[in-house]
Amino acid sequence: MRKVSAAVSLFVFWILLSGYFTPFLLTAGAVSAILVVAFARRLELVDPEGHPVDFSGSALVYWPWLFKEIAKSAWDVSKIIVDPKLPISPVLVRVRSTQASAVGRVTYANSITLTPGTVTILAGRGEFLVHALTAEGAASLAEGDMDRRVTRFEGAR
Amino acid sequence: MIETGAIAALLAMMAAVAVAVVRQRNLFAVVVLTTAYSFLMATALAALDAADVAMTEAAVGAGISTVLLLGALHLVGSLEMxxxxxxxxxxxxxVVTGLLVAYGTYGLPAFSDPDAPMHRHVAPRYLQEGPKETGVPNVVTAVLASYRxxxxxxxxTVVFTAGIGVIALLRRRRPGEQEDKP
Amino acid sequence: MIYAPVIVALLATLALGLARAFLGPTLFDRALAVNAIGTVAMLLLAVLEFLTGRPEYTDLALVYGLLNIVGTIAVLKFFRVGDLGKEGTLEEGDTR
Amino acid sequence: MTPLEIVAMVLLTVGGVFCVIGAVGLVRMPDFYTRMHAASVIETLGAGLVLVGLMLLAGFTLASAKLVILGALIFFASPTATHALAKAAHESGLEPATGGEREKGPE
Incomplete structure (x- = not known):
C-alpha cells in the first residue's frame, strides 16, 4: 500500500515537472516511478519514516497553525533585527518533548527550528536542547503548546 | 534592462568571491566560498537563458565538486601554506591574460545577434526539424540527448555520480548494523 | 516593473550574505551564510524566470534547493567525521 | 497593472524586504547561534512571501505547482540544515553567548 502511494506520488511529481502529456512520455514516467520504488524497496527506504503518508490528515490541521506561528515569530525577530539597540537575550533551555515516535520528535524539533527565534541544537528522547534568541521566546516554548499540538498530530493517524 | 543590471551585480559579487577565495588561507572556508560562487554563477547563467548550463553548473559546481574538494582536503590537510x-x-x-581575453571578446559577434555564424549553421535545422526527428519536445534536450x-x-555519468554521492551522504544506519571501526 | 523591487532586494541580500561569508569568523558562520545565499539564489532564479517569461523553468530552482542542502550536509559531515565515506554516529534515538 | 499584479508586487516586495532584514541580521548579530535565527527569517517569511507572490502571478498552472514543491522543499530541508549546523557547532565546542544563565531545566 505504502509502495503504491510512493509510486503514485513520484508519477505525479514527474507529470508536474514535465508538463507534456504524450503517451510515450507518460509511459516513461510511470515506468521510472515504478523502477525508483522497486530500487528504493531493495534499499529499504520505503518505510513509515521514508514515506510517512499516514500523517497527511493530521498535517492539514497542524501545518496551518505552524505557518501562523512562523509568521508571528519571524515578525518578532525582524523587529529585533531592525531595532538599533538589538534587544536580544539569548538563552539555552532544555525543553520537554512528549512524542513517542521518531517521526513525532523530528516534527517537533523541526517545528522549533523553523520558527525563527528558536533552534533545536540537540534532539534527544524526551528532552531537546534549544537555543532561543530572547528569554521571552524560550518561555513561550516552555509553556508546551507546540509540544501538545505535535503529540496530537502524531497520535491522530 | 533590469536583467542586465542583475547580471552585472551577480558578476561583481562573483569577482568579490574570487578575491576572497585567493586571499583566504583556510581551505575549508575556500570550499564553502566556492559553493557560493557556483550558486551565483548558475544564477547568472540562468538569467542569460542558458538553463541547461545553469543546471550543470549548479550540479557540478555546488554539488559534486564540493564533495570532491572535501575529499581532497581529507588527504592534504586544510591549511594553505x-x-x-x-x-x-x-x-x-x-592581469595581462585577463585583458587579452577581454580584448578577444570584441572579435565575437554581439550578444544574441541573430546573424552570428553560430545561429546560421545547424541551429535552424535543430529548431525546425528537432521535434520531428527526435520526438523530444525540448530543443536543448533533443540536441543533448539525441544529436550529441x-x-x-x-x-x-557525472550527474549519476552526484546522485550516488547524495545517497551515500544521506544514508541512514539501521538499528543493529555495525559500524566498521577504522 | 513588478519584479524590479524584489530583484534589487534579493541582490542586496546576496551581497550582505557574502559579507558574512567573507567575515566568518568560524566555518559555521560561513556555511550558514552560504546556505542562505543558496536559498536566495534559488528565489532570485525563480523571479528571473518569471521576468523572462519562462515560468516553467522553475525546475532549475528546485535543483538548487536540493544541492544547497547536500552541500551544507557534506561540509558539516566532513567537519564532524573527517571523512565522507564513514558513517556519522547515529544511534537509535539519540543525538546526545 | 491589474489588481492581481499589484497584490503580487506587494507580496514580492515585502518578501524581498524580509530577506534583506534577515541578511542585515546575519551581519549584525553578535555570534553564530544568534545569526542562525536571522537566517531563518530569510528561509521562512522571506522565501514564503516571494513564492506566494510568484504563485499569484502564475495562476493555476504547472509553474505554480513547481513553486509549491519548491516551498515544500524549503519547508522540510531548511530546518534540517539549520539543525545540522547548530548541532555541529555545539559539538565542536562553540559556546553561545548567553546573557548569564545557561541550561535551565524544563519548567
Missing part, C-alpha cells in the same frame, strides 16, 4: 615567492609576477600575468548523445553520456 604561504607562497614562498612574492605575488607581483603572477598578478601581472593574470555520446557527448552527453559522459555528462550523465
Amino acid at each position: 604561504k607562497p614562498s615567492a612574492g605575488s607581483a609576477v603572477p598578478l601581472a600575468i593574470v 548523445g555520446f557527448d552527453t553520456l559522459g555528462e550523465t
Whole structure:
C-alpha cells in the first residue's frame, strides 16, 4: 500500500515537472516511478519514516497553525533585527518533548527550528536542547503548546 | 534592462568571491566560498537563458565538486601554506591574460545577434526539424540527448555520480548494523 | 516593473550574505551564510524566470534547493567525521 | 497593472524586504547561534512571501505547482540544515553567548 502511494506520488511529481502529456512520455514516467520504488524497496527506504503518508490528515490541521506561528515569530525577530539597540537575550533551555515516535520528535524539533527565534541544537528522547534568541521566546516554548499540538498530530493517524 | 543590471551585480559579487577565495588561507572556508560562487554563477547563467548550463553548473559546481574538494582536503590537510615567492609576477600575468581575453571578446559577434555564424549553421535545422526527428519536445534536450548523445553520456555519468554521492551522504544506519571501526 | 523591487532586494541580500561569508569568523558562520545565499539564489532564479517569461523553468530552482542542502550536509559531515565515506554516529534515538 | 499584479508586487516586495532584514541580521548579530535565527527569517517569511507572490502571478498552472514543491522543499530541508549546523557547532565546542544563565531545566 505504502509502495503504491510512493509510486503514485513520484508519477505525479514527474507529470508536474514535465508538463507534456504524450503517451510515450507518460509511459516513461510511470515506468521510472515504478523502477525508483522497486530500487528504493531493495534499499529499504520505503518505510513509515521514508514515506510517512499516514500523517497527511493530521498535517492539514497542524501545518496551518505552524505557518501562523512562523509568521508571528519571524515578525518578532525582524523587529529585533531592525531595532538599533538589538534587544536580544539569548538563552539555552532544555525543553520537554512528549512524542513517542521518531517521526513525532523530528516534527517537533523541526517545528522549533523553523520558527525563527528558536533552534533545536540537540534532539534527544524526551528532552531537546534549544537555543532561543530572547528569554521571552524560550518561555513561550516552555509553556508546551507546540509540544501538545505535535503529540496530537502524531497520535491522530 | 533590469536583467542586465542583475547580471552585472551577480558578476561583481562573483569577482568579490574570487578575491576572497585567493586571499583566504583556510581551505575549508575556500570550499564553502566556492559553493557560493557556483550558486551565483548558475544564477547568472540562468538569467542569460542558458538553463541547461545553469543546471550543470549548479550540479557540478555546488554539488559534486564540493564533495570532491572535501575529499581532497581529507588527504592534504586544510591549511594553505604561504607562497614562498612574492605575488607581483603572477598578478601581472593574470592581469595581462585577463585583458587579452577581454580584448578577444570584441572579435565575437554581439550578444544574441541573430546573424552570428553560430545561429546560421545547424541551429535552424535543430529548431525546425528537432521535434520531428527526435520526438523530444525540448530543443536543448533533443540536441543533448539525441544529436550529441555520446557527448552527453559522459555528462550523465557525472550527474549519476552526484546522485550516488547524495545517497551515500544521506544514508541512514539501521538499528543493529555495525559500524566498521577504522 | 513588478519584479524590479524584489530583484534589487534579493541582490542586496546576496551581497550582505557574502559579507558574512567573507567575515566568518568560524566555518559555521560561513556555511550558514552560504546556505542562505543558496536559498536566495534559488528565489532570485525563480523571479528571473518569471521576468523572462519562462515560468516553467522553475525546475532549475528546485535543483538548487536540493544541492544547497547536500552541500551544507557534506561540509558539516566532513567537519564532524573527517571523512565522507564513514558513517556519522547515529544511534537509535539519540543525538546526545 | 491589474489588481492581481499589484497584490503580487506587494507580496514580492515585502518578501524581498524580509530577506534583506534577515541578511542585515546575519551581519549584525553578535555570534553564530544568534545569526542562525536571522537566517531563518530569510528561509521562512522571506522565501514564503516571494513564492506566494510568484504563485499569484502564475495562476493555476504547472509553474505554480513547481513553486509549491519548491516551498515544500524549503519547508522540510531548511530546518534540517539549520539543525545540522547548530548541532555541529555545539559539538565542536562553540559556546553561545548567553546573557548569564545557561541550561535551565524544563519548567
